Ligand SMILES: NC(=O)c1ccc[n+]([C@@H]2O[C@H](COP(=O)([O-])OP(=O)(O)OC[C@H]3O[C@@H](n4cnc5c(N)ncnc54)[C@H](O)[C@@H]3O)[C@@H](O)[C@H]2O)c1
């Protein structure tokens with residue numbers, strides 16, 4: 054299939070691009086490099102540096118049969134203080150992309166949605182029919198794009214899938230998390246283990262969880278890539294499907310830090326800080342719907358394995374830079 058990957062120079066998009074190429078697909082990556090890296094675009098993919106907002110000429114040239122849409126701003130804290138960036142890139146950019154697709158009669162899309170669309174959960178594990186009350190602008194913009202896809206499917210026969218990722222982690226194809234502003238737990242803990250940060254601050258240990266720290270559902274980026282390939286061809290024209298993607302098991306911040314110590318063999322000094330605003334105590338996915346509909350099964354559910362893959366790729370990159 055001829056596929057356009059928007060955001061393919063970022064962490065998740067670059068891994069999925071590598072998997073698409075491996076599967077024999079023809080891939081063009083569109084990315085403005087605002088948080089991505091040109092050298093993360095796998096060999097074999099064509100790369101066009103462009104913003105979503107100016108994607109029309111790129112689609113007119115590429116004429117893709119399907120679009121995988123990862124391009125977004127995704128820092129929750131930033132979204133609270135600079136919301137205009139989130140509405141412009143995530144919502145304005147996505148609208149421009151959908152219009153560019155319509156102009157070339159491309160109606161198949163898989164979109165990176167998020168657990169943040171649900172907000173504070175009423176029930177854990179979280180199912181797709183749970184209420185969606187995002188507690189931050191980032192989640193609100195992603196939910197707006199989900200709604201956009203529902204209406205494009207109804208009005209214009211788009212075949213769309215929103216994949217609501219929980220906490221994506223791990224590495225594959227030599228590609229791992231590489232955010233200039235890193236806020237995610239596992240890469241920060243690995244930077245401490247590597248001696249690149251002195252300590253990690255655990256945001257709160259007074260949550261109503263067994264060890265007092267927050268529980269999250271860490272999904273390996275390779276399992277996420279599998280889901281994208283399945284989702285690419287699943288919906289019929291006129292259908293917008295929404296699937297949660299998590300491995301269904303929660304791990305606490307403390308368990309993650311312990312896994313990082315065990316895998317790396319290095320100390321990880323911890324400081325306990327206050328809770329981070331907007332962090333729910335527990336986010337765990339019920340992913341039964343995608344398992345039942347598409348036969349998706351996560352293969353990398355072991356926390357130590359997820360941490361090990363991320364550590365190995367981070368070490369390789371550090372060695373290459375030295
Ligand atoms: N990492 C996670 O745990 C997680 C969880 C839920 C959802 N998501 C979503 O998955 C997607 C990928 O996340 P990631 O962690 O790989 O982030 P990332 O920042 O590494 O990748 C996003 C890419 O999009 C590009 N981009 C941003 N705005 C753009 C624009 N207007 N036009 C063109 N390119 C643009 C960036 O340069 C970057 O390469 C995002 O949509 C994110 O919201 C991520």
Ligand SMILES: O=c1ccn([C@@H]2O[C@H](COP(=O)(O)OP(=O)(O)O[C@H]3O[C@H](CO)[C@H](O)[C@H](O)[C@H]3O)[C@@H](O)[C@H]2O)c(=O)[nH]1
Pocket residue numbers: 127167168169170218219220221236237238239241253254255256257267268269306329332336
């Ligand atoms: O230095 C840190 C970083 C994180 N944490 C904790 O570790 C857990 C995981 O935090 P991350 O920042 O790694 O991930 P989030 O759960 O906040 O965010 C993820 O889930 C969100 C939905 O709520 C969005 O989808 C977002 O894109 C995705 O990365 C949280 O309890 C957080 O408080 C720390 O204690 N210290």
